Amino acid sequence: MGRVVLKNIVLFCILVFIDQVSKKWGSGLSTFHLNHGIMFGMLKDSSLFLRLTTLASIFGFLFSVYLILVYLLSSQLKVMKLGMTLLISGIFGNVLDKIILGASVDFIPLGPFSFNIADVFQWVGAGIILFKVFRKEDVIWYPGNKRGRVLVFRKEQFRFAAKLTLAVLCSSLIFGIFCFSFVQAVLFENRVFNSQYLWHFSISYTFLTLIFGTIVFLSGLILSHKTAGPIYAFINYLNDLIAGKENPKFKLREGDNYLELEKVAAQVEGHLKAKQ
Known part of the structure; x- marks a missing residue:
């Protein structure tokens, strides 16, 4: 079980690295944009102190829950654990931007919004989790x-x-x-x-x-x-x-x-x- 946690932490680090490298590359594009909010610009008008403390607190709480779930969930839920790792790595990628730059780096335009690779990780991860919650309901809630x-x-x-x-x-x-x-x-x-x-x-x-x-x-x-x-x-x-x-x-x-x-x-x- 400890190996499963270690593998997911290693994957978490790799995903964060990919996200940060992509943002370095994206900062040179014409679509480059700094997002001072949290999600879809929320709290963009609040103080930097409030944004940083809110983000750091939320991430610390979520990361602790993530580690507990990865350790406790059945080995039959490997894909769901992958989704959780994608989600939490995406969250951390943007939190890291906020801590270092004061804003996250967005460079993928989509309608009125801009995204980055970390956002993609989050949406894909959330999708995998929701899919597996319904497909593996018996394993999650009623493990034999x-x-x-x-x-x-x-x-x-x-x-x-x-x-x-x-x-x-x-x-x-x-x-x-x-x-x-x-x-x-x-x-x-x-x-x-x-x-x-x-x-x-x-x-x-x-x-x-x-x-x-x-x-x-x-x-x-x-x-x-x-x-x-x-x-x-x-x-x-x-x-x-x-x-x-x-x-x-x-x-x-x-x-x-x-x-x-x-x-x-x-x-x-x-x-x-x-x-x-």
């Missing part, structure tokens, strides 16, 4: 190789998810203090200090942190299931053997940890059969 419930060792799984969330919240607190101090210092140095800026920043940052913390907690429950699930299944298998049930089956699910338990189960079963 998943257990009936996520919480098999409720106390342990909640403890793991809580520890993971606490680590994220502590990191967010440290990062938030740094960002708050940095923004405050920049506002003072440029003599544009306004307490409303800091108030809005604090509220927005707290809101995003709580949302992300909730996602991390739920993800922690699912991730812990990949460890708790095999142990739970192995315990049930041993109980079936002790109870004398005929031909008890032990098979792990896709994405489970402790795959070596299948070999151990086969050895135990073989040993018991040899004694009979």
